[in-house]
Amino acid sequence: MKVLITGALGQLGYYLGISAPKDVVMTAVDIDDLDLTDSSGVSAFVKKLDPDIIINAAAYTAVDKAEDEKEAAFAVNSDGAYNLAVAAKDVSARMIHVSTDYVFDGTNCSPYRCDAPTKPLGVYGCSKLEGEKRIQSVLADSSLILRTAWLYSDRGNNFLKTMFRLMASGDSISVVADQVGTPTSAITLADAVWRFVRKPELSGVYHFTDNGIASWYDFAVAIMEESLSLGLLSTEIEIKPIAAVDYPTPAKRPFYSVLDKSKTFADIEIQGVHWRTALREVLADIEMET
Numbered sequence: 063m064k065v066l067i068t069g070a071l072g073q074l075g076y077y078l079g080i081s082a083p084k085d086v087v088m089t090a091v092d093i094d095d096l097d098l099t100d101s102s103g104v105s106a107f108v109k110k111l112d113p114d115i116i117i118n119a120a121a122y123t124a125v126d127k128a129e130d131e132k133e134a135a136f137a138v139n140s141d142g143a144y145n146l147a148v149a150a151k152d153v154s155a156r157m158i159h160v161s162t163d164y165v166f167d168g169t170n171c172s173p174y175r176c177d178a179p180t181k182p183l184g185v186y187g188c189s190k191l192e193g194e195k196r197i198q199s200v201l202a203d204s205s206l207i208l209r210t211a212w213l214y215s216d217r218g219n220n221f222l223k224t225m226f227r228l229m230a231s232g233d234s235i236s237v238v239a240d241q242v243g244t245p246t247s248a249i250t251l252a253d254a255v256w257r258f259v260r261k262p263e264l265s266g267v268y269h270f271t272d273n274g275i276a277s278w279y280d281f282a283v284a285i286m287e288e289s290l291s292l293g294l295l296s297t298e299i300e301i302k303p304i305a306a307v308d309y310p311t312p313a314k315r316p317f318y319s320v321l322d323k324s325k326t327f328a329d330i331e332i333q334g335v336h337w338r339t340a341l342r343e344v345l346a347d348i349e350m351e352t
Contacts, residue, residue: 064086065086065087072092074255077251078255104145108146108155109152112155114155119160121138128186140193160251161194164184166181166182169317173321176322183316206264210251210271211243211321215249225286229295232299233299235301236309237278237303240306240317241306242319243276245272250272261329264329273337274337275320282301289345
């Protein structure tokens with residue numbers, strides 16, 4: 063099975079690469095190898111490679127910057143996704159596309175089902191939603207949209223890395239406590255993607271995160287507690303809960319980002335792990351590397 067992975071240098075792309083099944087012939091590319099906004103370049107590259115599956119883990123993810131860089135966000139998240147879909151159709155390849163909880167407005171009080179109405183609050187969410195729609199318009203049953211949320215790992219720029227750096231400085235920090243969702247490890251997400259690869263009969267929209275619910279404040283407290291227990295931090299610091307209105311950002315974020323994974327867990331036959339268990343495993347890996 064030949065698989066093309068885009069966004070190879072990102073959090074998910076990296077873990078997809080190191081966890082690929084042995085029978086997969088993998089080609090992993092990033093922007094320096096393949097510019098997704100170049101439709102002719104994408105078409106030629108995919109035609110030459112002739113993959114069975116394309117996993118699109120590439121995205122413009124700078125949520126706040128996107129408010130000022132709308133064209134750049136849509137170029138990657140919508141146009142780039144569309145270019146890949148067209149190229150996939152030309153070689154009869156299946157496409158698995160990673161999307162986001164930001165396609166929702168966060169006004170729910172129960173987990174968002176895969177078929178829940180979408181209503182993004184900002185440019186980033188709008189660009190990702192348009193990418194979803196354009197992929198499905200081209201590939202229909204040959205595409206699978208996998209939405210996730212609050213992705214983190216020991217690589218790149220993410221909430222875990224930011225909190226760890228701030229906590230190591232020894233200063234107190236303030237963290238938003240009235241936005242809730244589910245922290246999701248890039249490791250567990252990569253495993254879910256490969257399980258979808260093994261299920262060619264599946265298509266449409268799916269949701270995947272780790273289990274449980276947390277606020278950003280809860281996540282920060284857990285990072286400190288687990289890091290202290292592993293010896294990655296030596297000193298406990300004060301973490302102050304604040305309201306989102308006290309930490310204004312250019313982009314509005316959903317107050318409730320919990321995704322319903324029941325369809326996913328049933329179809330790929332997993333139970334999932336609690337987000338805190340996954341966090342402990344990521345931090346344990348960091349401990350082994352230090």
